[in-house]
Amino acid sequence: MSTITTALLDLKYLEILAAGDTTIHRLNPLAKVLVTLLFILCVISCNRYELTALLPFFLFPIAMIARANLPPLFILKKIILFLPFILLVGIFNPVFDRIPLVQFGSLTVSGGWISFLSIIIRSILTVGGAFVLIGTTGFTPTCQALRRMGMPQVFTTQLLFLYRYIFVLAEEAGRTSLARELRSCGTKGQGIESYRSLIGALLLRTWGRAERIHDAMLARGFNGEFHRVQSNGFGRMEIIYCFGWSALFIFFRLTNIPLVLGNFITGFFA
Amino acid sequence: MSHHIVAVKNLRHTYPDGTVAIQDISFTITHGESVGIIGANGAGKSTLLHHLNGTLTPTGGSITIGNFPVTKETLPSIRRTVGMVFQNPDDQLFMPTVYDDVAFGPLNLGLRGEALEQCVSNALAAVGAETLRHKPPYNLSGGEKKRVAIATALAMSPDILVMDEPTSGLDPYARRQAMHLLAAFSHTRIFTSHDLDMVLELCPRVIVLHEGVVVADGAAIELFNDTELLEHCRLEQPLSMRGCSYCRKLAHIR
Known part of the structure; x- marks a missing residue:
C-alpha cells in the first residue's frame, strides 16, 4: 500500500x-x-x-x-x-x-x-x-x-486515459488491499487465494467504471474522434x-x- | 413550450442477467420544472436516468424528449439537449485538465477558437471554478470535482439537466454551494437523490419509485407528509419537516 x-x-x-x-x-x-x-x-x-x-x-x-x-x-x-x-x-x-x-x-x-x-x-x-x-x-x-x-491517436488516447485513471485505480486497489489486511489480523489472511478474488473484483469494478466513463463521453457527444485544443506555436x-x-x-x-x-x-x- | 418536455411512457427495463429494474413507468415533465425522483436503493432511479439520454435502451415503452423519441438516429441531438451529471465525478472527468474536460463536449459539437474559449469560461464561471481551469481532476476536492462535473454538462448548453445524486459525498458547505447553484438554473431539472432535504428545497414536484414502478407523483410537500407512503417505500420524512427532537424532549421534561 x-x-x-x-x-x-x-x-x-x-x-x-x-x-x-x-x-x-x-x-x-x-x-x-x-x-x-x-x-x-x-x-x-x-x-x-x-x-x-x-x-x-x-x-x-x-x-x-x-x-x-x-x-x-x-x-x-x-x-x-x-x-x-x-x-x-x-x-x-x-x-x-x-x-x-x-x-x-x-x-x-x-x-x-x-x-x-x-x-x-x-x-x-x-x-x-x-x-x-x-x-x-x-x-x-x-x-x-x-x-x-x-503517433496513432489510439495509443495517445490510451496513454492519457491510463495516466488519468492510474490515480483512481491505484487508490481503489490501495483501499481494497488495506481492507483485506485489516481483516487478516496480522496473519497471511487466506494467502494467495484472497488475492485472486481481490484482483478479480478490482478488474470487474474497473470494467464497470470503464463503461460509466464511456457513457459520460457519449453523453457529451463523443463519436470516436478526439478533438484537442491546439497548443502554443513553434x-x-x-x-x-x-x-x-x-x-x-x-x-x-x-x-x-x-x-x-x-x-x-x-x-x-x- | 413543448420542446423541453420529457415524456416517459410505459417504460420497462430488464438487465441481461434477468433483473427487472423498471416494470412500468410513465410520467411527463414540462419545461422549466424541477423534479426529484426518489426511492430506496434498487428502486430503479439510476436505471431510469440512464434512459433519459439514451445510455440504456428500453426493453419496452418509449421516451420522448421535446418532440423527438429517443432512438439511435436522434441520439446526437438528444444528448445535446439532455445534460447528464453522473453520481461519481471521477467517471465524468476523464480528461487531463479541467479545461480539457469542459471543452470536450463543445469540441465534439464543433466549437473552435474564441467561441470555444467563451463557452468553457462561461461554464466554469457558472459553477465558480475559473481558478481550477488548469488543474488535473485528481488534484480537486470532492466539492470541486462535483462543480466541474456540472460545468462539463453546462458547456453543452443543455435544455434539460439530469443529475444522479448531486449532493452525495459532499461536506455541508459544498452541499449548500451545490444546492445554491442548482436552484439558480432555469433549465428543466431532474434529480435523483437520497438527500430528501435537498429534494424538498429544490423540487416542487417529486416522483416516488418503488420496485420499478411509480407509486406516487405529486407535490413534494404533500408526499413528504404521507408517512404511510414513505414507510412503504423505505423512505423517511426530510429532517427539516420533522421538528427538532431535542427541543421536543426538552419541552417534555419541563
Missing part, C-alpha cells in the same frame, strides 16, 4: 515540477520531445564498447536540470530505482564477452565489462533524459506532442533550441571529444 501511495506521490510531484515557469518549461512540448528523442537515439546508437564518447552527453540532462530548476537529487533517486533492471540487462556481458580490450598496467579489462559499463551509462542518460522531459513538460503535453508527430526559441541541441548531439555522436582532448593534451606535452 505504502509503495503504491509513494509511487503516486512521485507522479504528482513530477506534475508539479512540470507546472514550473522557466524558459525550458515555456518551450513548445513538441520541441522538447523532438530533442529528447534525438538525444536518446544518439546515445543508444553509440558503439557498445564506447565509454568516453558517452560522457559529453551528460551535458544535456545537467544543463536542463539547472536551467529548469529541477531537483537533481529527486531525478537521481528516480534513476537509481531503474538500476536493478539495468544491471540485470548487462550482468552477463562480463561472463560471455571475455576478450581483453583495455590494459591498465597488469590489470586487463575485458570487452564484457566495458559493454556492461556502457549499458549502465547509456541507461542513466536515457532514463535521465526521459525524466527531464516529463519534469519540464508534463505527461499530457508530451502525449499531445507525440500525437502531433504522427517560434524562434523552439527553432534555436532544436537546432542547437541537435547539432551538439550529432557532433558528440560523430566525434569522441574526450579522446580528441586527451590526444591533444598528450600531444601538447609530448
Whole structure:
C-alpha cells in the first residue's frame, strides 16, 4: 500500500515540477520531445564498447536540470530505482564477452565489462533524459506532442486515459488491499487465494467504471474522434533550441571529444 | 413550450442477467420544472436516468424528449439537449485538465477558437471554478470535482439537466454551494437523490419509485407528509419537516 501511495506521490510531484515557469518549461512540448528523442537515439546508437564518447552527453540532462530548476537529487533517486533492471540487462556481458580490450598496467579489462559499463551509462542518460522531459513538460503535453508527430491517436488516447485513471485505480486497489489486511489480523489472511478474488473484483469494478466513463463521453457527444485544443506555436526559441541541441548531439555522436582532448593534451606535452 | 418536455411512457427495463429494474413507468415533465425522483436503493432511479439520454435502451415503452423519441438516429441531438451529471465525478472527468474536460463536449459539437474559449469560461464561471481551469481532476476536492462535473454538462448548453445524486459525498458547505447553484438554473431539472432535504428545497414536484414502478407523483410537500407512503417505500420524512427532537424532549421534561 505504502509503495503504491509513494509511487503516486512521485507522479504528482513530477506534475508539479512540470507546472514550473522557466524558459525550458515555456518551450513548445513538441520541441522538447523532438530533442529528447534525438538525444536518446544518439546515445543508444553509440558503439557498445564506447565509454568516453558517452560522457559529453551528460551535458544535456545537467544543463536542463539547472536551467529548469529541477531537483537533481529527486531525478537521481528516480534513476537509481531503474538500476536493478539495468544491471540485470548487462550482468552477463562480463561472463560471455571475455576478450581483453583495455590494459591498465597488469590489470586487463575485458570487452564484457566495458559493454556492461556502457549499458549502465547509456541507461542513466536515457532514463535521465526521459525524466527531464516529463519534469519540464508534463505527461499530457508530451502525449499531445507525440500525437502531433504522427503517433496513432489510439495509443495517445490510451496513454492519457491510463495516466488519468492510474490515480483512481491505484487508490481503489490501495483501499481494497488495506481492507483485506485489516481483516487478516496480522496473519497471511487466506494467502494467495484472497488475492485472486481481490484482483478479480478490482478488474470487474474497473470494467464497470470503464463503461460509466464511456457513457459520460457519449453523453457529451463523443463519436470516436478526439478533438484537442491546439497548443502554443513553434517560434524562434523552439527553432534555436532544436537546432542547437541537435547539432551538439550529432557532433558528440560523430566525434569522441574526450579522446580528441586527451590526444591533444598528450600531444601538447609530448 | 413543448420542446423541453420529457415524456416517459410505459417504460420497462430488464438487465441481461434477468433483473427487472423498471416494470412500468410513465410520467411527463414540462419545461422549466424541477423534479426529484426518489426511492430506496434498487428502486430503479439510476436505471431510469440512464434512459433519459439514451445510455440504456428500453426493453419496452418509449421516451420522448421535446418532440423527438429517443432512438439511435436522434441520439446526437438528444444528448445535446439532455445534460447528464453522473453520481461519481471521477467517471465524468476523464480528461487531463479541467479545461480539457469542459471543452470536450463543445469540441465534439464543433466549437473552435474564441467561441470555444467563451463557452468553457462561461461554464466554469457558472459553477465558480475559473481558478481550477488548469488543474488535473485528481488534484480537486470532492466539492470541486462535483462543480466541474456540472460545468462539463453546462458547456453543452443543455435544455434539460439530469443529475444522479448531486449532493452525495459532499461536506455541508459544498452541499449548500451545490444546492445554491442548482436552484439558480432555469433549465428543466431532474434529480435523483437520497438527500430528501435537498429534494424538498429544490423540487416542487417529486416522483416516488418503488420496485420499478411509480407509486406516487405529486407535490413534494404533500408526499413528504404521507408517512404511510414513505414507510412503504423505505423512505423517511426530510429532517427539516420533522421538528427538532431535542427541543421536543426538552419541552417534555419541563
